[in-house]
Amino acid sequence: MSTREQKSPAPIAVAASGAGVVARVGDKVIAGSTNAVNLNEAGYPPVPYFPLADVDEKGWWRAKA
Numbered sequence: 400m401s402t403r404e405q406k407s408p409a410p411i412a413v414a415a416s417g418a419g420v421v422a423r424v425g426d427k428v429i430a431g432s433t434n435a436v437n438l439n440e441a442g443y444p445p446v447p448y449f450p451l452a453d454v455d456e457k458g459w460w461r462a463k464a
Contacts, residue, residue, distance in 0.1 A: 409441040420447045430454040 416437050422430040432453035437445040 412439040413437070414439065416447060420449070422447070422449065428455070429459075 414437050416433075416435045419431065419433045420435040421428055430449040430453055432449045434453065435447045435449045437447055439445045
C-alpha cells in the first residue's frame with residue numbers, strides 16, 4: 400500500500416493565543432477561552448481554535464441543505 404504525501408501551500412504555525420478569546424454570533428457568546436490556540440498561515444489572518452469544553456454547544460444549529 401502506498402501513502403501519498405500531502406503538502407500545504409504554506410506552513411501553518413500553531414501558537415497559544417496569549418490572551419482570552421471570545422467568539423460571538425451577533426450578541427451571543429458561543430465560545431470563550433484562555434486556552435485557545437491560533438493557527439497562522441502565511442497570507443491569512445490568524446484563526447483561533449477553541450477547546451470543545453469552552454464552546455457552548457447550545458449555540459450550534461443544524462445547517463439546512
